[in-house]
Amino acid sequence: MGKPRCAICGRFLHGVDYEADTKSSRRPERPYGGYVCHRCLERGIRDAVRRGV
Numbered sequence: 402m403g404k405p406r407c408a409i410c411g412r413f414l415h416g417v418d419y420e421a422d423t424k425s426s427r428r429p430e431r432p433y434g435g436y437v438c439h440r441c442l443e444r445g446i447r448d449a450v451r452r453g454v
């Protein structure tokens with residue numbers, strides 16, 4: 402498996418210990434957690450809130 406990359410901007414996700422995350426089976430509870438960088442995540446959440454989703 403490769404390194405997790407942001408699904409939106411395509412940047413590598415830093416600060417996310419994916420291997421340790423898998424071992425402890427701990428996953429971010431936030432939507433898109435571990436999928437997009439925090440910037441895009443904030444953007445997505447704001448967008449979702451705006452749309453009322």
Ligand SMILES: [Zn+2]
Binds near residue numbers: 407441442
């Ligand atoms: Zn991003």
